[in-house]
Amino acid sequence: MPTLLPPKFGPYGGQFVPETLMPALIELEAAFVSAQNDPEFQRTFDKLMASFVGRPTPLTYAKRLSEQLGGAQIYLKREDLAHTGAHKINNALGQALLVKRMGKHRIVAETGAGQHGVASATAAALLGLECVVYMGTVDIARQEPNVFRMKLLGATVRPVTSGTQTLKDAINEAIRDWVTNVRDTHYLLGSALGPHPYPTMVRTFQSVIGREAREQMLAEVGRLPDTVIACVGGGSNAIGVFSGFVDDAEVELIGVEAGGSGIASGKHAARFGDPSKARVGVIHGTRTYVLQTEDGQIAETHSVSAGLDYAAVGPEHAQLRDMERAFYTSATDREALAGFQTLCRTEGIIPALESSHAVAEALKRAPGMRKDQVILVNLSGRGDKDLNTVIKELGQL
Amino acid sequence: MSRLDNAFQNRPIFMPYYPVGYPDLETSIDVLEALAKNGADLIEVGLSFSDPLADGPIIQKATQIALEQGVTTKQVIAAVAELRKRGVEIPLVLMGYYNPMLAYGLENFIREAADAGADGFIIPDLPPEESAEFAHALSGTTLPQITMLAPTTPGARMESIARHAQGFIYLVSVTGVTGARTGVAEGLAELVARVREHTSVPVCVGFGIGSPEQAKTVGALADGVIVGSACVREIGQSAKPVETAKEFAGRFRAALK
Numbered sequence: 001m002p003t004l005l006p007p008k009f010g011p012y013g014g015q016f017v018p019e020t021l022m023p024a025l026i027e028l029e030a031a032f033v034s035a036q037n038d039p040e041f042q043r044t045f046d047k048l049m050a051s052f053v054g055r056p057t058p059l060t061y062a063k064r065l066s067e068q069l070g071g072a073q074i075y076l077k078r079e080d081l082a083h084t085g086a087h088k089i090n091n092a093l094g095q096a097l098l099v100k101r102m103g104k105h106r107i108v109a110e111t112g113a114g115q116h117g118v119a120s121a122t123a124a125a126l127l128g129l130e131c132v133v134y135m136g137t138v139d140i141a142r143q144e145p146n147v148f149r150m151k152l153l154g155a156t157v158r159p160v161t162s163g164t165q166t167l168k169d170a171i172n173e174a175i176r177d178w179v180t181n182v183r184d185t186h187y188l189l190g191s192a193l194g195p196h197p198y199p200t201m202v203r204t205f206q207s208v209i210g211r212e213a214r215e216q217m218l219a220e221v222g223r224l225p226d227t228v229i230a231c232v233g234g235g236s237n238a239i240g241v242f243s244g245f246v247d248d249a250e251v252e253l254i255g256v257e258a259g260g261s262g263i264a265s266g267k268h269a270a271r272f273g274d275p276s277k278a279r280v281g282v283i284h285g286t287r288t289y290v291l292q293t294e295d296g297q298i299a300e301t302h303s304v305s306a307g308l309d310y311a312a313v314g315p316e317h318a319q320l321r322d323m324e325r326a327f328y329t330s331a332t333d334r335e336a337l338a339g340f341q342t343l344c345r346t347e348g349i350i351p352a353l354e355s356s357h358a359v360a361e362a363l364k365r366a367p368g369m370r371k372d373q374v375i376l377v378n379l380s381g382r383g384d385k386d387l388n389t390v391i392k393e394l395g396q397l
Numbered sequence: 398m399s400r401l402d403n404a405f406q407n408r409p410i411f412m413p414y415y416p417v418g419y420p421d422l423e424t425s426i427d428v429l430e431a432l433a434k435n436g437a438d439l440i441e442v443g444l445s446f447s448d449p450l451a452d453g454p455i456i457q458k459a460t461q462i463a464l465e466q467g468v469t470t471k472q473v474i475a476a477v478a479e480l481r482k483r484g485v486e487i488p489l490v491l492m493g494y495y496n497p498m499l500a501y502g503l504e505n506f507i508r509e510a511a512d513a514g515a516d517g518f519i520i521p522d523l524p525p526e527e528s529a530e531f532a533h534a535l536s537g538t539t540l541p542q543i544t545m546l547a548p549t550t551p552g553a554r555m556e557s558i559a560r561h562a563q564g565f566i567y568l569v570s571v572t573g574v575t576g577a578r579t580g581v582a583e584g585l586a587e588l589v590a591r592v593r594e595h596t597s598v599p600v601c602v603g604f605g606i607g608s609p610e611q612a613k614t615v616g617a618l619a620d621g622v623i624v625g626s627a628c629v630r631e632i633g634q635s636a637k638p639v640e641t642a643k644e645f646a647g648r649f650r651a652a653l654k
Contacts (some may be wrong), residue, residue, distance in 0.1 A: 019569065162461075295497060297496075
C-alpha cells in the first residue's frame with residue numbers, strides 16, 4: 001500500500017514493524033500530513049515554540065574560544081536554552097499536538113540521556129496526556145536528575161532491565177508497550193529513527209533549528225557558516241540544523257558520532273566510523289547503518305554520553321553520507337570531556353556531553369581554518385544532567 | 398503435495414514454537430524432535446535475535462540464553478537438517494527477525510534453509526510493505542513467507558494482504574507481544590471470520606494461547622493453534638526438557654482432537 005510521503009531515503013528507512021503496528025503508522029502519517037497542511041496546526045505549534053519553549057533560541061558568538069583557537073570564528077546555536085534544556089522539546093511538542101489531533105490520550109517514550117523523556121513528560125503535562133517513559137537502568141544511574149524531573153512532571157518512569165539496559169532496550173520496551181496499547185497510545189519517538197513516518201516527522205519538527213540558525217547567521221553575521229557541526233546519536237538535532245543548510249552547497253555539514261574509548265577499542269557508537277562492525281541492517285523499524293555482529297545480532301555500544309550510546313543512526317544521515325552531502329566523524333569520550341571543560345571555562349556555558357562531541361570537533365577544526373571562516377556548532381543541550389558523570393570521569397575538580 | 402499443505406489435511410493443527418539453542422544447542426534439537434514426534438503438526442523453529450521487539454519476557458529470555466550459548470544462524474539451519482535426518486517429517490518453518498537473515502545474505506539463507514528441509518519463513522518485522530526484497534530472494538523456491546495479520550488490520554488492508562497469502566496465515570489474536578494470557582481474545586471468532594472472507598488458505602491463530610483448554614477453544618474457530626511462550630516456559634523450566642516436550646505436545650494434541 002503506497003504511503004503519502006516517501007518512506008525511504010534512497011535505500012534506507014522503510015517500515016520494518018509487526019503488522020499490528022502498520023495501521024498505526026498509516027494513521028500517524030495521515031495525521032502528520034493533514035497537520036502540515038493545516039495553518040491552524042502550524043500556528044499552534046509556532047505559538048508554543050515562542051511562548052512555551054522560548055524560541056527562537058539565540059545564536060552566540062564564542063569569542064574567547066575562537067580567539068584561543070586562533071582560527072575560524074565559532075558560533076553556537078543555543079538549543080541548550082530551549083525549555084527543558086535541549087532541542088528534544090521541539091519534536092516532543094510537535095508530536096504531542098498530533099496525539100491530541102488523533103484523539104489518543106496516552107504517550108510512551110524512550111529515553112537515553114533523559115532529555116527526550118523530560119521533553120515528552122513536559123509536553124504531556126502541558127497538553128494533559130498520560131506519559132510513560134522507558135529508560136534503561138544503566139542510563140537511570142547516570143542521568144538521575146532527569147529521572148526525578150520526569151517524575152515531577154507527572155510521568156511514570158519504567159526501568160528497563162533487558163539486554164544492555166540502555167537506549168536500544170528502552171526503545172524495544174516502548175515498542176512493546178505501543179504494540180500492546182496501540183489503539184489509545186502514541187509512541188513519541190525522540191530521534192530521527194524508527195519506521196516511516198518518524199524520521200521525516202522528527203526532522204520536520206526539528207527543522208526549526210536550521211531555519212532559525214540560517215536566518216540568524218545572515219542577519220547577525222552577514223553570511224552563511226563554512227561548516228556546521230552537530231553530534232549524531234539517532235541524529236535529530238543534526239538533521240534539524242542540517243536541514244537549514246542542506247540546499248546551500250557551499251556549507252559543509254559535519255556529524256560527530258560517539259567514539260567512546262576509541263574506534264580500535266571496539267567500545268564506541270560510531271556507526272559510520274567502524275566498517276568492521278557497522279553494516280546496513282534493520283533495527284527498530286528502519287534500514288540503516290547498524291553496529292552488529294557477523295551473525296546480525298545488534299552490537300553493544302559505549303559512550304560517556306547516554307544520548308549517543310545507540311547502535312544505529314537515522315536513515316537520512318545514511319543517505320546524506322552516501323551522497324557526500326554530509327560527512328561524519330567521531331569524538332572519543334576523552335575528547336568530548338575536554339570539549340565540555342573548554343566550553344565551560346571559555347564561554348561560561350555547560351554543554352551536554354552529547355553536544356560536547358560537536359564542540360570537540362570544532363576544537364579540532366577551527367585552528368586549521370582561516371580567521372574569516374565561520375563554524376556553527378549546534379549546542380543541542382545543556383549539561384546540568386551530566387554533572388554526576390563528569391564528576392565520576394574527571395574526579396573532584 | 399507440499400509438506401505444508403499436507404500438514405493441514407487434519408485440522409486444527411498444533412503448532413508449537415521453540416528456539417534453537419535453548420537451553421543449549423543439543424537439548425533444543427532433542428526437544429524439537431520430541432515435539433515433532435509426539436503431536437506437533439508443524440513447528441516454528443526459532444532463530445534468535447538480540448532485540449525481539451514483538452516478543453514478551455519468556456521468549457526474550459529464552460532467545461537471550463540461546464544467543465549467550467553462541468547459537469548462530471548456520472547452526473539453526475543445521476538443526477533443521479539434523480531433524481530431517483532423525484526422521485522428522487512435519488513442516489518446519491523458520492521464525493526469526495529480519496536482520497540476522499539480512500546479515501547472512503538472503504539468497505544463501507533461503508537456499509541453505511530449503512536444502513536443509515525448512516518449509517517457510519515467519520518474519521514478524523517484515524510487513525508486506527517491505528517484503529519485496531525477501532520475495533525476490535524466494536523466487537525459484539516453493540517456500541513461502543507466511544503472511545501475518547493482526548486484530549488492528551483494517552478490512553481493506555486485510556483483503557489486499559490475505560489475497561496473496563501462501564501456506565497459511567498467521568493471525569495474531571491480540572494486540573501485544575507474545576506471551577500466554579488467560580482466556581481467549583474477545584472477538585476472535587469475528588476476526589477469524591473476517592480473514593476467511595478474503596482467503597482460502599488455512600488460518601492459524603497465535604499470541605496468548607497457553608493452555609490446552611484455550612487451544613481447544615481456538616481450535617474450534619481456526620485451522621491451527623500456535624503455542625509459543627507456554628511451550629518455551631514449561632520446557633525451559635523442566636529438569637527433563639525432552640520428557641516435558643513429549644508430554645506437552647501430547648497434551649495439546651489431545652486437546653485438539
